[in-house]
Amino acid sequence: MRRELLSIMLLLCIIVFVVSAEEKPPRKAPPLPDVAVHSLGPQKLAPLPPVPVPPDNPQTPMKILLGKQLYFDTRLSADNNESCASCHDPAMGWSDKGPTSVGIKSQVGPRRAPPVSNSAYMPLQFWDGRADTLEEQAKGPIINPKEMGNTHEKMLETLNSIPGYVEEFETVFGKIPIDLDQVAKAIAAYERTIVTTDSPFDRYAKGDKTALTPLEAQGLEIFNGKGHCTACHWGPNFTDGRFHNLGAKNKEPMEDDLGRYAVTKNDKDKRAFKTPTVRDVASRPPYLHNGSEQTLWDLVEFYNRGGGDDDSNMDPLMVPLGLTKGEMEALVAFMKVAVTSNNPEVANEKPIPPDEFPK
Amino acid sequence: MKKVLLSLLLVSIIFLLFADRGNAIPAFARKHSFNCNMCHTAYPKLNDFGQRFRDNGYQIPGQVGGEKSIFATSPPIAIRALPGYDIYKTECCKMNSFHIFGVDILAAGVFHENLSFLFIYTPRIDEPAADYTGPQDGLNPRQLASVESANVVFSNVIDNKLNFRVGRFEPSYLPFSAKRSYYLFSPYEIYDFATPMNTFIVGDNQLGIEAAGHFKSGFKYAVGFMNGNNGNPDNNNNKDIYFRLLKTFGRGDGQSAGQRIGIFGIYGMQPTSFYGSIVSPFGETDGFINKQFYRIGLDASINWSTLNFQFLYMIGKDDKALNTLRPTEDYEYSGGFAQIDWAVMKNNRLVLSLLYNWVFPPDYDEQGKLKTYSVLGRYYLGNWEAVNVALHLEYTYKGRTICRFREDIIGMVIDFAF
Numbered sequence: 001m002r003r004e005l006l007s008i009m010l011l012l013c014i015i016v017f018v019v020s021a022e023e024k025p026p027r028k029a030p031p032l033p034d035v036a037v038h039s040l041g042p043q044k045l046a047p048l049p050p051v052p053v054p055p056d057n058p059q060t061p062m063k064i065l066l067g068k069q070l071y072f073d074t075r076l077s078a079d080n081n082e083s084c085a086s087c088h089d090p091a092m093g094w095s096d097k098g099p100t101s102v103g104i105k106s107q108v109g110p111r112r113a114p115p116v117s118n119s120a121y122m123p124l125q126f127w128d129g130r131a132d133t134l135e136e137q138a139k140g141p142i143i144n145p146k147e148m149g150n151t152h153e154k155m156l157e158t159l160n161s162i163p164g165y166v167e168e169f170e171t172v173f174g175k176i177p178i179d180l181d182q183v184a185k186a187i188a189a190y191e192r193t194i195v196t197t198d199s200p201f202d203r204y205a206k207g208d209k210t211a212l213t214p215l216e217a218q219g220l221e222i223f224n225g226k227g228h229c230t231a232c233h234w235g236p237n238f239t240d241g242r243f244h245n246l247g248a249k250n251k252e253p254m255e256d257d258l259g260r261y262a263v264t265k266n267d268k269d270k271r272a273f274k275t276p277t278v279r280d281v282a283s284r285p286p287y288l289h290n291g292s293e294q295t296l297w298d299l300v301e302f303y304n305r306g307g308g309d310d311d312s313n314m315d316p317l318m319v320p321l322g323l324t325k326g327e328m329e330a331l332v333a334f335m336k337v338a339v340t341s342n343n344p345e346v347a348n349e350k351p352i353p354p355d356e357f358p359k
Numbered sequence: 360m361k362k363v364l365l366s367l368l369l370v371s372i373i374f375l376l377f378a379d380r381g382n383a384i385p386a387f388a389r390k391h392s393f394n395c396n397m398c399h400t401a402y403p404k405l406n407d408f409g410q411r412f413r414d415n416g417y418q419i420p421g422q423v424g425g426e427k428s429i430f431a432t433s434p435p436i437a438i439r440a441l442p443g444y445d446i447y448k449t450e451c452c453k454m455n456s457f458h459i460f461g462v463d464i465l466a467a468g469v470f471h472e473n474l475s476f477l478f479i480y481t482p483r484i485d486e487p488a489a490d491y492t493g494p495q496d497g498l499n500p501r502q503l504a505s506v507e508s509a510n511v512v513f514s515n516v517i518d519n520k521l522n523f524r525v526g527r528f529e530p531s532y533l534p535f536s537a538k539r540s541y542y543l544f545s546p547y548e549i550y551d552f553a554t555p556m557n558t559f560i561v562g563d564n565q566l567g568i569e570a571a572g573h574f575k576s577g578f579k580y581a582v583g584f585m586n587g588n589n590g591n592p593d594n595n596n597n598k599d600i601y602f603r604l605l606k607t608f609g610r611g612d613g614q615s616a617g618q619r620i621g622i623f624g625i626y627g628m629q630p631t632s633f634y635g636s637i638v639s640p641f642g643e644t645d646g647f648i649n650k651q652f653y654r655i656g657l658d659a660s661i662n663w664s665t666l667n668f669q670f671l672y673m674i675g676k677d678d679k680a681l682n683t684l685r686p687t688e689d690y691e692y693s694g695g696f697a698q699i700d701w702a703v704m705k706n707n708r709l710v711l712s713l714l715y716n717w718v719f720p721p722d723y724d725e726q727g728k729l730k731t732y733s734v735l736g737r738y739y740l741g742n743w744e745a746v747n748v749a750l751h752l753e754y755t756y757k758g759r760t761i762c763r764f765r766e767d768i769i770g771m772v773i774d775f776a777f
Binding site (some may be wrong): 041042045149222225228230231240309317320321326327330 | 391392393394396397407408411415418420421422426427482519575606609610611612615616617632641662664665706707
């Protein structure tokens with residue numbers, strides 16, 4: 001009798017569970033890169049949803065074009081030599097040849113340029129997450145002495161002296177003189193169009209089971225299983241947007257980079273860096289924040305060893321994976337081909353020819 | 360019969376409800392959209408990642424605070440069932456039958472940051488004697504109805520140096536999980552060995568409370584208090600105590616990478632008399648003249664490539680007052696096992712394993728003396744998100760020295776969990 005009661009109660013519990021947890025209505029695309037969504041923990045690998053757009057910076061075709069011009073315009077830098085594209089070059093997977101980025105007067109920066117593609121989905125910007133939005137982020141490189149080496153005042157002076165830009169800004173924002181927020185908003189609007197879609201993986205996830213070769217499909221299985229990759233590289237953009245220490249330390253003479261710690265001053269964040277997207281990763285070697293792994297194969301070997309140098313602060317998710325050579329090949333095949341996008345507007349984006357900039 | 364029907368109904372209802380959901384269960388894998396291999400070397404054996412996940416209160420380590428609670432996921436319920444066929448042979452006879460070798464209904468999840476639970480219910484399976492209507496209802500059930508686990512985990516009380524588990528759980532003194540072993544027909548015999556008058560079984564889930572934690576240096580510890588009466592209310596007023604200490608070497612926790620060695624010990628009391636003792640409304644008794652017993656052991660787990668070598672040696676001693684066979688002597692026994700697991704195919708699709716068990720009781724208890732040799736292969740049909748179906752083939756030779764009695768068991772099972 002007791003047992004029957006127990007069974008009935010269990011059954012009731014299960015029914016209540018099942019009914020109360022009826023398939024939740026699909027989450028609407030959040031209006032902002034929603035840190036709350038990321039704080040919910042791992043989500044399925046999937047095609048990217050529509051890009052989140054902040055309400056105070058709606059996308060318009062004119063604004064996007066203006067942003068594109070600014071993005072490729074070297075006149076934003078102090079020596080008229082650097083543009084955003086110098087380090088975030090569409091031909092190099094929206095990154096640069098590395099290992100770390102080289103800015104004004106050939107100064108070598110301490111970190112690698114992350115791809116601008118899909119950065120619109122990142123809940124926080126930079127390797128250490130010190131900027132919340134693309135708008136805030138875009139103001140940074142212009143005045144970074146090792147990047148474009150300018151001042152905001154001088155950059156605005158330059159832009160305000162170019163009648164073509166003044167006219168465009170007036171049409172887009174209805175207000176002149178050009179100010180810093182406008183510049184940032186325009187660049188951010190352009191960046192929100194740099195979204196990589198239509199990779200074999202996306203087609204596979206939408207149901208075309210022929211989109212991946214058997215080897216790539218094995219790679220996906222390992223990515224989401226034995227390789228533990230989706231423990232951090234999850235969701236449509238293959239990233240948790242959080243910070244982890246993989247033990248990829250800088251070697252002498254480069255100084256130690258404390259990563260996220262610089263922002264939070266929390267010891268647990270020492271040498272932790274933001275998880276980058278894995279989308280289109282084949283087009284932008286070398287890898288990691290300091291460009292220390294040359295190829296995808298090297299990187300997979302790095303993970304298979306359980307990460308880089310022993311570090312008391314190593315992420316607890318880093319364990320040797322026991323991947324065999326064949327499994328590593330499958331994983332590399334997956335990352336080489338399966339997550340490489342084919343949408344032409346992003347894959348074939350060309351810099352603006354010099355004579356087409358506003359004069 | 361009614362119970363069987365009820366269980367069947369239950370299973371099929373759950374099955375139907377989940378069948379069209381596309382993304383089905385094991386509660387955790389489904390919650391995270393992971394494949395089973397994220398946490399299992401091959402289901403059900405945990406890898407290092409899975410072990411860390413478990414130790415962290417079923418939260419992804421390093422991601423604490425970012426876990427969906429059970430209220431934000433679909434029902435965190437999973438089922439494992441083991442339909443199959445066996446051939447059983449002794450020196451005199453040979454038998455064979457189809458069976459349901461086991462069914463588990465599991466629920467698990469995170470209530471709130473650092474507060475999680477695990478619940479496992481095993482329904483009674485009355486086959487093969489389901490229609491038996493003698494004095495003992497359901498003679499010789501395959502599986503008893505039991506709340507195998509119902510525990511709450513308070514994790515990261517002081518980082519991961521202090522975590523608590525309360526309820527009925529698999530105690531951490533077991534270096535190798537009995538519940539997550541690949542073997543379905545050959546248990547770790549030393550875990551299940553029963554001494555003459557002691558109700559404590561090493562391999563059973565216990566009721567109690569445990570504190571556990573780990574340190575950056577590779578040390579892990581666990582200490583606990585328990586009834587020491589398996590899943591039952593205690594039979595005396597003494598709580599049994601235990602500890603476990605292990606050290607890992609290299610990267611990994613020794614589960615699927617790196618190496619580890621450890622020791623464990625259990626010290627407890629068993630009553631020798633119930634004369635005049637009182638049974639509470641909750642089932643416990645205050646048995647008298649409690650006598651001590653202990654179990655201690657050491658273990659090692661060594662990994663090389665996709666090979667995992669596991670070794671355990673244990674000795675046990677019960678006070679002579681508990682030794683009904685020879686009341687002038689303490690009852691002493693020893694035993695252990697050695698196992699090699701090999702993940703053969705890509706993504707651990709095929710697992711092969713060898714297991715040797717031995718139990719050496721004292722001479723006067725010769726029929727308990729046992730050696731078993733087992734071999735198994737498990738082939739996983741797919742490694743789909745949160746679903747696992749494995750074809751399981753196992754052979755065990757059990758030799759008892761007494762009368763040179765031997766048993767041969769061949770088991771074929773479809774082990775599915777979703």
